[in-house]
Amino acid sequence: MWLLGLSAALSIFSALTGEKEAARAGQVGYSTEILEIMNRHELMGNIVTWGSITIFLVWIYLFFKNMEDRRIDILALAFLTLLVGMVSFTAYLGGQLVWVHGVGTP
Numbered sequence: 738m739w740l741l742g743l744s745a746a747l748s749i750f751s752a753l754t755g756e757k758e759a760a761r762a763g764q765v766g767y768s769t770e771i772l773e774i775m776n777r778h779e780l781m782g783n784i785v786t787w788g789s790i791t792i793f794l795v796w797i798y799l800f801f802k803n804m805e806d807r808r809i810d811i812l813a814l815a816f817l818t819l820l821v822g823m824v825s826f827t828a829y830l831g832g833q834l835v836w837v838h839g840v841g842t843p
Contacts, residue, residue: 738794738796738797738800740798741789741792741793741817742793744787744789745789745790746791748782748786748789748790749786749790750786751782752782752783752786753780755778755782756779756786758841759775759779762775762840765819767838767840771834771838771840773799774830774833774834774838775834775840777829777830778830778831778834781823781826781827781830782842784823784829785823785824785827786818788820788823790822791811792816792817792820796809796813796816799812824836
């Protein structure tokens, strides 16, 4: 639970730095394919950021409301698994932008 809280807080900073880099990359004039990948990466990053914050807050609320209920842990595990998949896809898109298309490299 605490690792999710830490990652939720740090994802805010990741989103802010990503927005800064997207604004800087917008000045370069990339192709529509690259801009489409960047928009998808940005959307997934926003979903991960707000999703992790929401899951963390709901998990804390439900945990302290019903500490003995194991269903809360199972539900949290299901949402965490979904969140890991979304983070992996977002990282894949970011890797494609940098390593295949050279976005953000000198």
